[in-house]
Amino acid sequence: MTFDLLATVAVDATLASTVFTAVSAIAILLVLILWAKVHAFVALILASYYVGLMSGMDLLTINDSIKSGMGGILGFVATVVGLGAIFGKLLEASGGAEALAYSLLKKFGEKNATWAMVVTGFLVSIPVFLDVALVIIIPIVYALTRKTGKPILYYGIPLLAGLAVTHAFVPPTPGPIMVAEQLGANTGLVILYGVIIGFPTAVLAGPVFGRFISTKITHGIPEEFSTEHLAKKFEDEDLPSFSRVFLVLLLPIVLILVQAVTAEIYKPAKTQVIVSSAEVVQTQADVEQPHMTIVESEEGYQIVMVDHQGERSTMFTSDLPADKAVGLPAYGALVSSVDSVETLSPRQRDEILEATLKLTGFSENIPDQGTVLKLIAFFGHPFTALIIAIFAASFFLARKQGFSPQQIMELSNSALAPAGIIILVTGAGGVFKQILIDSNVATVMAEAIVQSNINIVVLAFLISALVRIAQGSATVAMVTTAAIIAPLLPGMTGLSSSDYALLTIAIASGATVLSHVNDSGFWLVSKFFGLTEKETLMSWTVVETIIGISGFIGALTLSYVF
Template sequence: MSEASHLILVTFLSIGLLLYLVLRVKLHPFLSLLITAMFLGVTSGMPLSKVNTAIQNGLGGTLGFVATVVGIGGIFGQILEASGGTEAIARNLIRRFGKDKAHWSLVMAGFLIAIPVYFDVGFIILVPVVYALAKDTKRSTLFYAIPLLAGLAVTHTFVPPTPGPVAVADMLGADLGWVILIGSLIGLPVAILAGPVFGSYISKKIDVAPPKHMMEELNNGTEQSECSLPSFTAVATIIGMPLMLMVVKSVIELLIKLGYMQEGIVYDISVFVGHPFTALIIATLMAAYFLGTRRGFTRKQLLDVSAKALAPAGMIILIIGSGGAFKEMLIQSGVGNVLAEGISATKLPPIVLAFIIAAAVRITLGSATVSMITAAGIIGPILEAYTLSEIHLALIVISIASGATILSHVNDSGFWLVGKYLGLTEMQTLRSWTVMETIIALGGFGIALLLSFFV
């Protein structure tokens, strides 16, 4: 067996080991990815003394950037949630659109909210709004739930600073500003198609009322009055601030590269304030002051909110770090070069391969985050054989995110979360939630692939 064939075989065995450890052994993805990276290094013939060094370098190189972004972003999102900013966006949009078009307002609310807030948190906070609308209008819960879920799912998957796209962008060397811009441009029409359009259709096929036990909890609970919530303008401005700073930085860098601008004080300032670290710190401080201190939060309360945010972020950070170790092992073992030569020979575009790998892991494993970082780890070394623009790299990030969204089913925690809160049977969840996720995946990949021919 040639060396190239041996390395390819080792790669497939490593992916098989990862799936076995997660699915059958039920080992945590963090440990599973580290063990897989070690297995790949040892079986590929790397000196044993270099295996752990590669893992350390991979972890450190990935977490140096990603851990900071995810950590700050987590605190930012937690302050937004605790202050009522999430609910303020939803209520304001519903009031502006009117109840007759509330499904359109919910997709927009989800689209905005999932940028700083985790998907499951945003859904749990806003699902009472869905219940109330379904009860008042006598419509199927899915008429309102699917648009909300589509908006949340699209930006959670496509638009940083959520952990998945941040990790993939870092592993591929893509600029976050371009990922934000491209992800938003692709995500909005996809969210509309998977949300209000599909939601209007499937709600006629599946007529479900809000679960009785959920309505009882809602009636027994306390609900903030609209006047006690922060203003929509303040919340939207704070959410949009870091995104705008990062996008402006990327655009200025492009203008300089094309010769339309010269480096100077404007460039220096944009590079500093548009860096994800600075942009997110500015947004977090704004949220802490305008949504926290100005609205009666004590310093102790803000500290508790920040600490609460870092607990779920820690687990995500470790999984992403172990994915970085796997990627580094692929590079150090020589597998990346072999795969790059093989892909170049087949003429298969990297953007297509990225989608296929992410989709295969997603369908088998269930976890969108693990699917993203596994696909990014494999694709990252391959991209070194190509000369790709920043925009093309951003499109590949969206392609991976799309593949990691497809066909959510019984091995995905999101499948059960949605089914439980909406009172759906497994078959109803497959016909609604799973199809919605697949529309997002195919729509995002289709638009990204089309745009890749022009950049």
């Protein structure tokens, strides 16, 4: 399949030029970040200018695209990442993460402590950044190591696996949220598939691999942490209860999941668009779903609309009033750009449907949602769900633990500082995506990929993995890959809501593999577990690679099922 694409590029000058622009832009991006040490935010903006110039865009148009791309992505991501950071900070400061860890350890027992560690990591890393979560939970790993005499990696690897999986796969952590928004994926479905794929992956990379690698690397607690350093903030009796923390943590996830499942069940059928000729129009008479048939004849177009209520409307373009008729040449060019009677791509369907409704004044007449569905949609939106979660964490955790309103305000302020960097890098990724769309680079590449039959899930994983390995940051890998993949999707037929969610998991999987010396997480693990570079490669790098490959296999497999 890849060779078919390469052969097409070789004989098509336009495609070759487009591919060169895209590939060289990624290369420039990596050189700026790795060699020139330019911040990823600035590097993405510069790479966007390069694509625009190479594609022949007007200089002022490039700046308009940058403005549009930045605003288009940040409206959602900035809000969710900011709210998620505050929620995580409240959970951390109130002792909620410690309560989860210690309670699970008691429930599982010392014999099954590795399972307690993987579940703890899996839950805690949903609202809390991985590095912060590691600092909070690492004293428990030290305590277990000291008490049992087992190697530190016996307990540490399961914890790291749980943390890494949800950090990559399960919103509202920033990575999957950013990718989902770029692709237009349903956040609730990303959570659902992230958990379905993620937990077995965490078990494989955690307790299973941890038992093996702890027989090869048998270190105990690092000497600098052998005292009571990093002791927990609260005594056992002062920690919030497990049930209280668990319910607060689960609250936004359940709200988002209920909304996602409900939206899929009660989603109205899309209006089918059929472009036909007078000779074959009768073959479309049995279409049952809402549809629009556009029949081309010598006199113009006959447009037949059957809306969601089953009501039928007909119009001949020869009867259009003068103010509408002026748009006919552009409309004719749009309709003529597709092959008669063939299935349209989602993008073609949406473009022709929108243009026809505007030209004719027809309405799809989609039934209004009932009050219950509207309430579910409102409370299950990530904005609302996280706002509710913040109030729940403030009252049931922070206030109950003795924090004053002023202290809660200060915690919220401190949470937003690290979130700002993530938000800006994401915005720059949105700029790169918009430039690829406006320069027509994405359209040309999408058509070539469709013709070459390369599986889009495989392509997304490979691009993300290459960017991750080259520059180290999982966030930059996700943002860059989403910016490349997102413009290709509207031109592809047959992609469902599940496919978009699974593409999000595939990109996150690629951005997880082969963490090495250019990844800050590599050195964090090396420090807290007292490992040499070689030992960190043998342990942490393998954990990340197991997670990445398993996540990719899971996403690819489910893409054939749903």
